[in-house]
Amino acid sequence: MTTLLTLAVLILVAIAIWQMTKMFEFSQLATSNNNAQVANDTDNKYNGYLMFGFLIFIYGITIFSFWKYSKVLLPESASEHGAEYDYLMFVSFVIIFIVQTLTQALLHYFSFKYRGEEGKKALFFADNDKLEAIWTIIPVIVLAGLILWGLYTWTNIMDINDEDDPMVIELYAQQFNWTARYAGEDNVLGGANVRMIDIDRANVLGLDESDVNGADDVIVKELHLPVGRKVNFEMRSQDVLHSAYMPHFRAQMNCVPGMITKFSFTPTKTTAEMRQNPDVVDKVKRTNAIRAKKAADGVENMDPWEFDYILLCNKICGTSHYNMQMKIIVETQEEYDAWMKSQQKFSQTVAAVQ
Ligand SMILES: [Cu+2]
Numbered sequence: 025m026t027t028l029l030t031l032a033v034l035i036l037v038a039i040a041i042w043q044m045t046k047m048f049e050f051s052q053l054a055t056s057n058n059n060a061q062v063a064n065d066t067d068n069k070y071n072g073y074l075m076f077g078f079l080i081f082i083y084g085i086t087i088f089s090f091w092k093y094s095k096v097l098l099p100e101s102a103s104e105h106g107a108e109y110d111y112l113m114f115v116s117f118v119i120i121f122i123v124q125t126l127t128q129a130l131l132h133y134f135s136f137k138y139r140g141e142e143g144k145k146a147l148f149f150a151d152n153d154k155l156e157a158i159w160t161i162i163p164v165i166v167l168a169g170l171i172l173w174g175l176y177t178w179t180n181i182m183d184i185n186d187e188d189d190p191m192v193i194e195l196y197a198q199q200f201n202w203t204a205r206y207a208g209e210d211n212v213l214g215g216a217n218v219r220m221i222d223i224d225r226a227n228v229l230g231l232d233e234s235d236v237n238g239a240d241d242v243i244v245k246e247l248h249l250p251v252g253r254k255v256n257f258e259m260r261s262q263d264v265l266h267s268a269y270m271p272h273f274r275a276q277m278n279c280v281p282g283m284i285t286k287f288s289f290t291p292t293k294t295t296a297e298m299r300q301n302p303d304v305v306d307k308v309k310r311t312n313a314i315r316a317k318k319a320a321d322g323v324e325n326m327d328p329w330e331f332d333y334i335l336l337c338n339k340i341c342g343t344s345h346y347n348m349q350m351k352i353i354v355e356t357q358e359e360y361d362a363w364m365k366s367q368q369k370f371s372q373t374v375a376a377v378q
Contacts, residue, residue, distance in 0.1 A: 072136035099303040106274035190254040197266035197279040200344035214238015239371040250360035269338035
């Protein structure tokens with residue numbers, strides 16, 4: 025692949041140099057010698073048909089990409105706001121697709137129709153108010169509509185409030201892993217600061233030990249969420265800029281050292297339900313076929329993969345950024361309660377090392 029790319033770059037550089045030399049030659053030649061270089065009707069016709077060839081190429085590659093790569097897109101959203109987000113995206117893409125298909129066809133057709141011809145003279149066409157009004161007003165209305173709808177959706181998604189009894193969870197980012205902290209029975213996170221990190225006392229998140237709100241906090245390395253319960257996330261970073269990205273829930277928020285950022289969503293599908301989704305089933309099948317092939321070739325760690333929701337880092341934060349992830353499990357309230365019961369509170373883990 026690298027060889028192919030290097031080769032492509034070299035060829036493009038060679039073409040660029042060749043074109044530049046040609047331009048230089050043109051600028052140097054006396055006008056009398058230029059006749060051989062002026063395009064004749066055959067040249068123009070040839071170039072006109074090439075325009076059509078290019079049009080077929082871009083349509084072809086569009087159809088090919090839809091056919092070949094649609095399956096690598098994310099499956100349907102697993103959060104409440106995600107459906108609205110996806111719909112906005114879908115409508116934007118449909119409009120872009122229609123406009124691009126039509127304008128490209130017109131652009132290439134007119135290039136062919138009005139190609140250079142011996143004796144043909146260009147018509148000087150100053151302006152046409154009606155035409156200009158049409159191609160200004162229609163895009164203004166469509167774009168203003170999309171922007172207003174987008175702003176409305178964005179405001180809705182970013183409205184972090186305490187309605188519907190949300191659960192409070194902290195996502196803590198550091199090079200190169202995630203830690204989650206549940207607010208416990210009081211649903212209030214204890215105060216924390218990176219200056220209070222005390223590795224000897226296993227206080228890895230820098231919790232304020234004198235804050236009673238923090239005593240029942242639960243620190244975990246795997247995020248469990250009960251389905252249908254709204255979650256208010258509070259993000260912190262220990263070192264550099266990270267970004268908490270939960271693609272299946274259409275959620276993303278920067279984690280910035282020195283401040284707390286927030287995002288809120290309600291998961292609507294359990295992990296078990298999502299594993300039944302036809303797109304997910306298909307993706308698991310395809311992935312495992314590749315893994316089985318690699319395993320047969322002797323590559324290690326190629327056990328079959330099972331779908332899980334995931335929290336990723338979406339800011340290139342250092343060498344192991346690619347591996348900065350945490351598993352998310354969405355489950356029923358009963359399963360969640362049972363799991364939470366088995367976890368230790370901060371006061372217990374701290375006391376254990378005393
Ligand atoms: Cu990161």
